[in-house]
């Protein structure tokens with residue numbers, strides 16, 4: 001599909017995880033002809049996992065990459081344009097907004113940011129090898145697969161304590177491996193973890209290797225004592241890495257208000273950011289739920305908020321046409337005299 005560069009688009013979507021694809025689906029079906037940048041990880045975080053059993057509609061589960069392939073097929077069916085490129089710069093200081101990717105600029109009246117968050121990992125080759133089959137970054141997602149098994153959790157913050165406590169619903173023994181001799185977690189989370197008889201702590205230790213069999217079954221982890229340097233083996237069936245997440249927002253710094261951890265700020269209960277016409281969806285603003293279904297749900301919210309905002313703007317021509325770009329091709333706006341068929345509401349079927 002040829003991308004018309006000079007055109008001012010109704011909406012540009014950044015990111016191709018469940019949030020971005022859902023936003024694309026709804027905006028495409030609202031006749032807004034979205035342009036979506038997939039980023040360097042087309043399909044997002046689910047492409048690095050195997051079984052997804054908690055996404056509604058798949059009674060037998062589905063492989064993460066397959067789920068994202070069908071989402072992509074669904075959005076292209078409705079005419080969304082996809083570019084497998086990463087956006088490295090944006091200008092949200094004036095409308096139409098501008099985004100840059102691979103040295104090229106693109107303009108749109110509205111932008112939906114759905115660039116997700118990356119789980120911080122240990123950076124070991126063996127961790128990559130067993131990711132999705134013995135190594136996980138999400139207890140809510142994968143805890144169920146470890147019923148009756150012994151697992152390790154790496155980390156010392158609230159997330160690690162939450163993950164460890166959750167895993168004791170399934171696992172008779174959860175070993176928390178922490179590189180220091182005390183936790184960073186809040187007092188209440190620490191107390192809960194210390195009081196749980198199924199949780200054991202290994203202090204001053206870091207995981208230096210994930211061990212397993214060629215059929216991709218984890219059998220244990222190699223630990224190094226951070227004080228003495230001595231190495232030892234810990235037999236476990238799974239490893240949960242819980243050392244935090246980093247929202248993919250570096251390229252937005254100075255353009256969009258972010259919180260102290262780099263997450264996009266939104267108006268509670270909406271997808272609206274403090275910049276009018278810029279919306280956010282999925283893990284890029286959500287440090288709490290971080291699930292495919294919540295990301296998809298917020299992608300739908302962003303599309304509907306965006307569609308309604310564009311519709312309102314179309315009735316305020318002076319404000320909307322704040323800045324014209326020379327040579328740019330104009331897209332007829334819904335509601336304007338002379339526009340084509342009226343835009344359908346994103347929520348209609």
Ligand SMILES: Cc1cc2nc3c(=O)[nH]c(=O)nc-3n(C[C@H](O)[C@H](O)[C@H](O)COP(=O)(O)OP(=O)(O)OC[C@H]3O[C@@H](n4cnc5c(N)ncnc54)[C@H](O)[C@@H]3O)c2cc1C
Pocket residue numbers: 014015016017018019020037038039040041042043044045046048049051052053054055085086087088114115116117118119132136137138141142248251281282283284289290291292293295
């Ligand atoms: C190993 C693992 C297993 C998981 N298992 C499950 C599970 O079983 N069930 C479940 O519900 N959830 C699971 N999750 C969580 C789930 O994957 C996320 O909550 C969900 O993917 C978030 O969706 P998102 O669309 O917000 O962002 P992401 O999926 O993170 O997608 C972000 C997208 O933004 C793109 N991007 C980033 N920067 C830019 C940029 N500058 N320009 C353009 N694009 C950009 C990326 O390429 C990517 O396509 C798992 C997560 C992990 C890491």
